[in-house]
Amino acid sequence: MLGASHRTAPIEVREKLAIGPDQTADVYQGLKKIDGLNEFVVLNTCNRIEIYTVAEHPEVRRRLETYLCDFHSCDSETLRKFSTWRENEDAVRHLFEVSSGIDSLVVGEAEILGQVKDSYARARENASLGPILNRVFQKSFQAAKWTRTHTGIGRGQVSVGSVAVDLAQKIFGDLARCRILVLGAGEIAERTLVNLKSRGAHSITVANRTFERAGDLARKMEGCALPFEQIHRALVEYDIVIGSTAATEPLFSRAEAGQVIHNRPLRPLLLIDLAVPRDFDSAITEIDNVFLYNIDDLSELADANRASRETEIARCREVLQAKARHLWKHLRLPDPSRTEDPGSVQGTG
Amino acid sequence: MTLLLQMDDRSWIWGGNLLYGLAFAIALFFVLRSRRHSRLLLFILIAAGFVLQTTGLYLRGLESQGCPLGNPFEILQFIVWSLIVIYMVIGPAFHMSLLGFFTSGLAATIGVASLLVPEWDAVRREELFGGNVWIELHAALAIFSYGAFGVLALTSLMYLLQNYSLKHKKLEGVFHFLPSLYQLETMNFRLLILGTTVLTGSLLIGAQHWFRDFQSVNQGKLFVTTAIWAAYSSVLLLRIREMLISRALSWTCIILFLFALLSIPPVDSNRKPEARPPESARLERLSPSHLTDESPRAAPPLPGPKDSDGGAAGPPPAESRPTPPI
Numbered sequence: 001m002l003g004a005s006h007r008t009a010p011i012e013v014r015e016k017l018a019i020g021p022d023q024t025a026d027v028y029q030g031l032k033k034i035d036g037l038n039e040f041v042v043l044n045t046c047n048r049i050e051i052y053t054v055a056e057h058p059e060v061r062r063r064l065e066t067y068l069c070d071f072h073s074c075d076s077e078t079l080r081k082f083s084t085w086r087e088n089e090d091a092v093r094h095l096f097e098v099s100s101g102i103d104s105l106v107v108g109e110a111e112i113l114g115q116v117k118d119s120y121a122r123a124r125e126n127a128s129l130g131p132i133l134n135r136v137f138q139k140s141f142q143a144a145k146w147t148r149t150h151t152g153i154g155r156g157q158v159s160v161g162s163v164a165v166d167l168a169q170k171i172f173g174d175l176a177r178c179r180i181l182v183l184g185a186g187e188i189a190e191r192t193l194v195n196l197k198s199r200g201a202h203s204i205t206v207a208n209r210t211f212e213r214a215g216d217l218a219r220k221m222e223g224c225a226l227p228f229e230q231i232h233r234a235l236v237e238y239d240i241v242i243g244s245t246a247a248t249e250p251l252f253s254r255a256e257a258g259q260v261i262h263n264r265p266l267r268p269l270l271l272i273d274l275a276v277p278r279d280f281d282s283a284i285t286e287i288d289n290v291f292l293y294n295i296d297d298l299s300e301l302a303d304a305n306r307a308s309r310e311t312e313i314a315r316c317r318e319v320l321q322a323k324a325r326h327l328w329k330h331l332r333l334p335d336p337s338r339t340e341d342p343g344s345v346q347g348t349g
Numbered sequence: 350m351t352l353l354l355q356m357d358d359r360s361w362i363w364g365g366n367l368l369y370g371l372a373f374a375i376a377l378f379f380v381l382r383s384r385r386h387s388r389l390l391l392f393i394l395i396a397a398g399f400v401l402q403t404t405g406l407y408l409r410g411l412e413s414q415g416c417p418l419g420n421p422f423e424i425l426q427f428i429v430w431s432l433i434v435i436y437m438v439i440g441p442a443f444h445m446s447l448l449g450f451f452t453s454g455l456a457a458t459i460g461v462a463s464l465l466v467p468e469w470d471a472v473r474r475e476e477l478f479g480g481n482v483w484i485e486l487h488a489a490l491a492i493f494s495y496g497a498f499g500v501l502a503l504t505s506l507m508y509l510l511q512n513y514s515l516k517h518k519k520l521e522g523v524f525h526f527l528p529s530l531y532q533l534e535t536m537n538f539r540l541l542i543l544g545t546t547v548l549t550g551s552l553l554i555g556a557q558h559w560f561r562d563f564q565s566v567n568q569g570k571l572f573v574t575t576a577i578w579a580a581y582s583s584v585l586l587l588r589i590r591e592m593l594i595s596r597a598l599s600w601t602c603i604i605l606f607l608f609a610l611l612s613i614p615p616v617d618s619n620r621k622p623e624a625r626p627p628e629s630a631r632l633e634r635l636s637p638s639h640l641t642d643e644s645p646r647a648a649p650p651l652p653g654p655k656d657s658d659g660g661a662a663g664p665p666p667a668e669s670r671p672t673p674p675i
Contacts, residue, residue: 149385155525170515173529265591268530289595291515301520308521 001091002064002083003043003050006105009082016074019044028126030067036060039130041123041137043098045115047105052095054132061085092136092331093324099144101154102316108153108309113144132331139327143320151319153312155305160298161192163305164272165199167293168240171268175201179237181226182206183251184244185217188274192242193221205238207231209245236260242272243279254283261289272298358408359464362426365402366460368394369433369453376450380523391449392440395456399433402460406430416489421614422470424492425463428610429456431496435540439500443536446526451503459499459610469614483554490551491574495609497544498581501537502606505599508533512596537598538588545585548578573612580605 004017019027019042031040031051039054051064065083069076086094097103099116120137123129129137148154165175172178180201182189185208193204204223207230208214214225226234235241235252243251252271257280261269273280273294285292356364372394379386406426409417417423436452439445463469507527514524527533552574559566584601587593593601 152383155383166520167515169529170511170520170527171530173531265594266534268595285516293518297518301518304521 001050001052001086001094002061002068003048004079004083005048005050005103007103008084013078013082014047014049016072017049017068017079018046019049024122025126027071028123028128030071031064032126032128034060034063034067036063039133040128041119041133043116043119045112048098050098052091052133052136054130058087089324089328092140092328093321095136095140096143096320096324097317099140100147100316100320101144102147102313102320106159107306107313108155110148110154113141116144117141135331136327139323143323146323147316147320151312151316152308153316155308159191159195160274160295160302161188161195163298163301164192164242164274164293165195167272167291168196168201168270169199171270171291172239175199178239179203180205180223180240180242181231181234181238182217182242182244183228183231183279184208184242184246184275185210185213186244189242189244190217190220192244192272192274193217196240197221201240205234207234232256236263238269239267240270240272242274244274245279247275247279248277250277250281251279252284253281254287257281257284257290258287261287265289274298358405358412359470361401361405361408362460363405363464365398365400365405366429366457366464368398368401369429369460370457372398372453373450373457376447376453380447380450380526383522383525385526386450388446388449391453392437395433395449395453396437398453398456399430399437402426402430402433415485418488418492420470420472422463422466424613425459425469427489427492428495428499429460429463431493432456432459432499433496434493435496435500435543439536443532445504445528445532445536447507447523447528448500448503451507452500455499455503481558484558487551487555487558490547490554494544494548494551495606497540497547498602498606498609501540501544502603504533504536504540505602508537508599509596509603512599534595537602541581541585541588541602545578545581548581552578577605577609577612580608 004014006014009017024042024044027042031037031042036056037053037060038056041052043050043052051068053060053064055061065076065079068074069079094103095116099113101108101110101112104112116137120129123133168175168178175196178201180193180196180203182193182204185206189206193201197204202222204218204221205226206214206218206221206223207226207228208217209228211225211227214228217223218225231251235256241252245251257269257271269290271280271284271290271292273292276295278294280292280294282292282294284290372391375394376386376391406417406423409423413419416427418427432452433456436448440448440452508530510524511527511530511533514520514527515530528536559571584593584598584605588598
């Protein structure tokens with residue numbers, strides 16, 4: 001395996017080595033021409049570019065590097081400096097860790113497995129998969145699934161925005177039926193909205209003191225804008241209210257929130273206060289069926305999740321190492337149906 | 350195979366209840382380690398326990414020629430059975446995380462407790478329904494509604510736990526796996542409707558008999574049953590009018606179910622003494638010499654239990670009056 005990732009290369013180098021969607025077919029065609037390369041899969045994400053190969057001899061590494069340097073018009077010294085080369089069991093273990101999210105920038109994130117699967121599918125389309133990589137990748141999917149099921153590596157979110165979304169799902173389940181009001185149109189509000197949208201929320205309203213800014217964010221989120229002076233009257237209509245204004249006094253009092261819940265007793269109300277000073281009176285938390293979280297609460301939850309993930313890494317690594325060793329041992333066993341040696345799995349990353 | 354054929358009803362029921370306990374223990378192990386347990390494995394264990402328990406209850410039913418509801422043990426076992434039936438329907442249909450864990454725990458607790466109290470199965474009323482299929486249906490529906498109320502108590506408990514975790518910002522451990530508040534609130538409402546409807550249907554069927562022959566009805570039992578029905582109906586009405594919701598609703602459902610459950614043994618013990626020990630209990634009391642030459646079913650009849658006045662109750666009268674168990 002030959003590749004560069006966020007662990008080995010700065011963003012400038014990764015940008016240079018990245019393969020655009022329209023370049024993928026060219027890369028596969030180019031790699032096919034490399035002598036001694038029996039099977040290969042190109043894994044290309046925003047944080048890594050890795051090429052997993054089954055090669056007949058170590059000389060392939062040099063040919064791969066030359067090809068990549070030519071393709072990206074970069075010097076071989078840079079590539080050598082910021083890339084890694086892994087062979088055999090080490091390469092298998094690395095793929096297992098990548099698929100499981102252990103090697104990700106945000107440890108335990110689940111998106112990477114989908115990206116590995118996409119790369120596998122693309123290799124299949126380009127007929128660059130053989131029996132060995134096919135098996136290794138299939139096993140890596142199983143290993144990732146095992147990790148997600150049996151360890152806490154993917155449990156809990158680690159950013160404030162995604163923790164807020166987790167909370168919303170714990171209260172409402174499906175976010176598609178929730179009505180969301182955002183007070184303020186700043187960056188943190190936008191990030192939280194992006195998270196909510198990615199989990200199915202679509203009824204979004206933005207209110208901001210500057211109506212134009214509310215309109216801009218609402219357009220971006222495919223929602224609608226609300227004049228700021230109407231927020232008190234409209235509060236009863238919403239299930240999730242995100243406060244991120246620069247107001248110096250709380251916008252909503254306990255009495256006001258109590259009145260809202262009195263008017264719609266069956267629907268819980270989630271208030272996410274991302275503002276400092278706070279937008280919601282802290283006494284609101286005493287009201288039944290109203291759930292108030294401020295920025296400190298969310299940060300604390302994110303920190304706890306992060307710590308919990310970190311403690312799981314060592315356990316995951318140990319198990320994945322054993323799985324990789326087991327698979328590698330089986331790959332090295334002589335197969336009566338084959339006359340040749342299976343070669344070695346290699347990759348650069 | 351021979352061993353299985355030789356097992357008596359209590360042994361089958363023991364097997365079923367132990368499997369519920371095993372399912373709970375496995376799920377608890379994973380929950381305590383903050384790991385997600387296999388829902389399929391849990392479902393298979395519970396389903397296997399259900400098959401064993403059903404076999405035991407079926408053997409009892411054959412013996413009593415009807416639904417086995419002749420003493421507190423049988424009533425509690427039938428409630429456990431109903432609890433499991435409802436779980437096996439709503440569990441896979443609504444993908445309610447942790448419902449199997451809680452259901453198997455409650456089923457094992459009630460089931461094993463009823464097995465461990467010999468007095469609850471010492472005697473059993475014979476000719477329970479007097480051959481009247483409507484009274485049998487009334488009794489079975491009433492107990493089934495208790496099963497629904499049992500699952501309702503569990504989902505209410507889950508609601509309270511989830512509510513606590515969200516209010517106190519404790520989202521780790523068992524709280525992590527709980528379903529959303531919305532899902533639990535919806536399920537509580539559905540189960541409340543189901544249980545109240547089934548109990549109402551049961552009472553309507555039973556009322557046909559009570560109006561014809563009020564003297565045969567146990568007054569204490571009628572009072573408690575009507576009180577439970579009135580309480581659940583009021584709760585349902587208040588919930589529909591949105592006057593009893595969220596935590597208050599959950600607490601009410603849990604307390605009501607505990608009351609319904611705890612009322613069973615005293616109410617049942619206050620009933621007509623037309624009772625005999627169940628077949629398995631009678632066999633246990635026979636000396637080995639009785640079993641050497643005769644089949645168990647041909648064992649000589651034992652004297653009946655003492656009635657409330659201290660006299661022998663004797664065998665049940667040929668035309669004993671039907672006495673609905675609830």
